[in-house]
Amino acid sequence: MVSLANASTLQKDSSWIERIRKFVTETLEDGSRLNSKQLNRLLGVSWRLMQIQPNREATESLIKAVYTLYQQRSLLIPVRTLLLKFFSKIYQKEELRAYRIRYRSKVLSRWLAGLPLQLAHLSSRNPELSTQLIDIIHTAAARANKELLKSLKVTALQIYDPQEGTVVVLPAESQQLLVQLVYFLPSLPADLLSRLSRCCIMGRLSADLAAMLIGILHMRSSFSGWKSSVKEQNGSVQLNISNVDYFSFLFSTLTGFSKEELTWLQSLRGVPHVIQTQLSPVLLYLTDLDQFLHHWDVTETVCHSLLVVPVRSQSFDVLQTAISKHLVGLTVIPDSTAGCVLGVICKLLDHTCVLSETLLPFLASCCYSLLYFLLTLEKGEAEHLRKSKLQSHQMEPCDQCGLQLTPQPPSASHASTQEFLNFLNAMDRAEVNEDLWRKDFCRSAHRTL
Secondary structure, eight states, X not given: OOOOOOTTTHHHHHHHHHHHHHHHHHHHHTOTTOOHHHHHHHHHHHHHHHHHSXXXXXXXXXXXXXXXXHTOTTOOHHXXXXXXHHHHHHHHHHHHSOGGGOOOOHHHHHHHHHHHHHHHHHTTSOHHHHHHHHHHHHHHHHTTOHHHHHHHHHHHHHHTOTTXXXXXXXXXXXXXXXXXXXXXXXXXXXXXXXXHHHHHHTTSSOHHHHHHHHHHHHHTBGGXXXXXXXXXXXXXXXXXXXXXXXXXXXXXHHHOSOHHHHHHHTTOOSSTTEEEETTEEEEEEOOOHHHHHHHHHHHHHHHHHHHTSSSHHHHHHHHHHHHXXXXXXXXXXXXXXXXXXXXXXXXXXXXXXXXXXXXXXXXXXXXXXXHHHHHTOOTTOHHHHHHHHXXXXXXXXXXXXXXXXXXXXXXXXXXXXXXXXXXXXXHHTXXXXXXXXXXXXXXXXXXXX
């Protein structure tokens, strides 16, 4: 391709360069019939024109012409992909300029601001195109682009919808970028955190990505040292998560089920997936193995987030208050929820924590139900036997008693089980010395499970 002009002949060639510019602009504005090969050539000429005459007015007219074409809804995927790459190239060039001489095209800003909504609407219809959009959005968000962050804040509920949102319908690589994008959001309100919690527990994100998301939210909380707001050099402001919303997110993720799902479970009776024993008023709903394993893995990260809160008793008090409010009184509890709650309680429990009288009977009932389930497993129930082994290995040595769980077949632990049941009976009758019960609870629970 012949060079359009050079520095020595630019003034002399300006008239025919202007005619080329006019032709390119008009063709792009009415470019519905352009195929990808023709468009690629026109965009190449447009880019060259922007280099040899880098004045604002001329550049803006070309960008506006490309944007006019970009806004057409009936474009073929190869055509839209070329336009995306062209705009991305312009944006990256602008960002490389020194801040004091940087010129922000109004059309380019409008294009950037529209990307999050386009991503939400595109969803999984074209994963490759969605990936390109995410790459551009991620880059602009990391550079704290005001227009994009403002738009992202508005569309976040759509993008992170746990049912049909972009974050749960794309491949893992794109999901990871969208999870990382949460860090740059200007604010993280309660309704968005609720959706993020559902994304974690529904299995639409892998356990590793759920752990990454929980870690990012911890970084945005006051417990990581994040101030109430962080102001960037360009003036954008990021707000931290309120402590109330953060703990609510952790508890919702820990339970593994929504309020509506738990309410629905209360009506289940006499079905194979619900087991009960006369020893406990709590019935266990048996989850499938994949759901159980995912819930178990995610709980490990939740537990870590609770453990790193500077004041251990604060985490414990918030957790037991939430359990008393939302779980105590329920008749049917998922087996993963019961196991995860007991596991986290054991890990958080130390000499600074005091269990409430409301919570003790509930924990005892969950223990009874889980023990009955584990001790009555048949050898052929391979799926549930794996749950038993997982629970046996779950807890690390706790701060209170320093004991490590020793995996044992249920049939080999009758003596320790009886000891634990005797302990629970005593606890129900309020005959346990408050100074000694924590250590006994941990020891007998470890021996049993």
